[in-house]
Amino acid sequence: MNYNLRIPEDLDKLADLKIGDILYVSGLLFTARDEAHQLMIEMHEKGEKLPFDPSKMVLYHCGPVVKKSDGKWEILAAGPTTSARMDLFEKEVIENFGVRFIVGKGGMGDRTAEALKRAKGIYATYTGGAGALAAKSFREVLNVYYLDELGSPEAIWIIRAENFGPLIVSIDPQGNNWNRISREKMERNKSMIFEKIEKS
Amino acid sequence: MEIHDRILEAIRLAETTIPDDVFKHIEMAWKNEENNVSKSQLSSILDNVKYARERKLPICQDTGTQTFFIDAGYDFPFKKELVEAIKISVERATNLYYIRPNAVDPFTGKNPGNNIGRFIPYINWYLRDGDDATVYVLPKGGGSENASALGMLKPGEGIKGMKKFVIESIIKAGANPCPPTILGIGIGGGSDLSMNLAKRALLRPLGRRHEEERVARLEEEILELANMTEVGTMGWGGKYSVLDVHIEYAYRHPASFPVGLVVQCWADRRAYIKIDSKGNVEVLQ
CATH class of the missing domain: 3.30.360 (Dihydrodipicolinate Reductase; domain 2)
Structure with a gap:
């Protein structure tokens, strides 16, 4: 199924999505990679408040190429980074900040899938490497946080997107995880390939 | 100056335009892929490449x-x-x-x-x-570099062990290195030389085989085996997990069989x- 979603307005519709569904997203995104995830968790532990509300946005695993001209930020390339690195932190970020919609690439593990199931949220993937095309749908940088501390790839960029996609649902709110399904298939293929190598 | x-x-040029040999290989994969999700990903990849070239964007x-x-x-x-x-x-x-x-x-x-x-x-x-x-x-x-691996194999495992090591590594990496990937493989030397040869192997244009027939045949065989894994484009399955395989080699120590594997993303x-x-x-x- 194909869906056009507005974020934050359509966040409750995520509960009905299934793996393989194709999404186009308009609305608010925040970027976060390893360092931003760590920082968010540390701030939560210290009881400090974030300057934005992650529960009203898509969490996007991305470190964009950005350009500042005439005092305004422009996004030149902004494809997804490898989500598996964020498996270390994602359960805590989902639980502590009410994140329900995550976008990245490469798939995520069962710890994240279980947290998303409890939150009735999803993880979807965008085509890895398609950085220029992704940037085309990112219309405006609304804010940037922790730029000096973390540097531009790791900073938190708040972005307004228009028809960002196609995104493919890879973990759904029922806890189905394409990563696990495809791994089982690849393991079976591996046994078959190893047999072929032995016979060669 | x-x-x-x-x-x-x-x-x-390198950052905004992929070489013609890479573009042609991706286009061929897009034409022949039968898995619909992977085909749609290949289509996005081609759109992205054209858009980046036209606008001179990374x-x-x-x-x-x-x-x-x-x-x-x-x-x-x-x-x-x-x-x-x-x-x-x-x-x-x-x-x-x-x-x-x-x-x-x-x-x-x-x-x-x-x-x-x-x-x-x-x-x-x-x-x-x-x-x-x-x-x-x-x-x-970084995503593809993280899938790179060094195997210090036993000489008794030999070439068969090398093939298994490569297949095992790309299955483990799954969608993370942005497949369909290009594999650089360095055989022999020591730990450092095998990795260096593996990365250097990536400099060769796609489709160009090693000058030695025995190495060229091995490249073709590993390409075929790698595409039986069904990792597919971005991990969504299908026929194209790897676009090409390039092997370089050096003489090895009698006790060692080093295999360096450097994985390159489709954006080669x-x-x-x-x-x-x-x-x-x-x-x-």
């Missing part, structure tokens, strides 16, 4: 670790100037937003913002006869520069 401008031009936001392989003659006169020009050009490319600041201190995580740091940009020399030089520009993304960005002994520079892809 011509050499500075030409290196900057080569960095920009193909991918991960503009990589700036990596330069220099094949230079023993009598090439501009070695020092070349190294200085590379460093200056990398910093300029960063300031001009051609590349993302991608070099951080491993202890503090601090990003100086200019892609300059200890041993970075990475320059790897290979000296040979002659008085000219070829500089290969290979911006290497390359350019090269030829410099003659008079300082004439040409940028090519």
Whole structure:
């Protein structure tokens, strides 16, 4: 199924999505990679408040190429980074900040899938490497946080997107995880390939 | 200052336009793929490549670790100037937003913002006869580099063990290195030499086989085996997990069978520069 979603307005519709569904997203995104995830968790532990509300946005695993001209930020390339690195932190970020919609690439593990199931949220993937095309749908940088501390790839960029996609649902709110399904298939293929190598 | 401008031009070319051989291989995969999700991903990849080329934008936001392989003659006169020009050009490319600041201190995580740091940009020399030089520009993304692996195999496992090691590694990496990938494999030497050969193997255009028939056949065989894994484009399954396999080798120690594997993402960005002994520079892809 194909869906056009507005974020934050359509966040409750995520509960009905299934793996393989194709999404186009308009609305608010925040970027976060390893360092931003760590920082968010540390701030939560210290009881400090974030300057934005992650529960009203898509969490996007991305470190964009950005350009500042005439005092305004422009996004030149902004494809997804490898989500598996964020498996270390994602359960805590989902639980502590009410994140329900995550976008990245490469798939995520069962710890994240279980947290998303409890939150009735999803993880979807965008085509890895398609950085220029992704940037085309990112219309405006609304804010940037922790730029000096973390540097531009790791900073938190708040972005307004228009028809960002196609995104493919890879973990759904029922806890189905394409990563696990495809791994089982690849393991079976591996046994078959190893047999072929032995016979060669 | 011509050499500075030409290196900057080569960095920009590599970052915004993939070589023709890579484009043709992706296009072929898109035409022949029967898995619908993977086909749609290949279609996005081709759209992205065309859009980036047209607008001179970075193909991918991960503009990589700036990596330069220099094949230079023993009598090439501009070695020092070349190294200085590379460093200056990398910093300029960063300031001009051609590349993302991608070099951080491993202890503090601090990003100086200019892609300059200890041993970075990475320059790897290979000296040979002659008085000219070829500089290969290979911006290497982090996601694919993380899938690279070293196998210190037992000589008794041999070539069969090497094939299993490669298949095991690409299945383990799954969708993370942005497949369909290109595999550089270095066999023999020691741990460092096998990895170096594996990365150097990526400089060869897709579709071009090793000059030795026995190695060329092995490349074709591993390509076929790798595409039986069904990793597929971005992990969504289908016929194309790997676009090509390039092998280089060195003689090994009798007790060792090192296998280096360097994985390159579909965005196999390359350019090269030829410099003659008079300082004439040409940028090519």
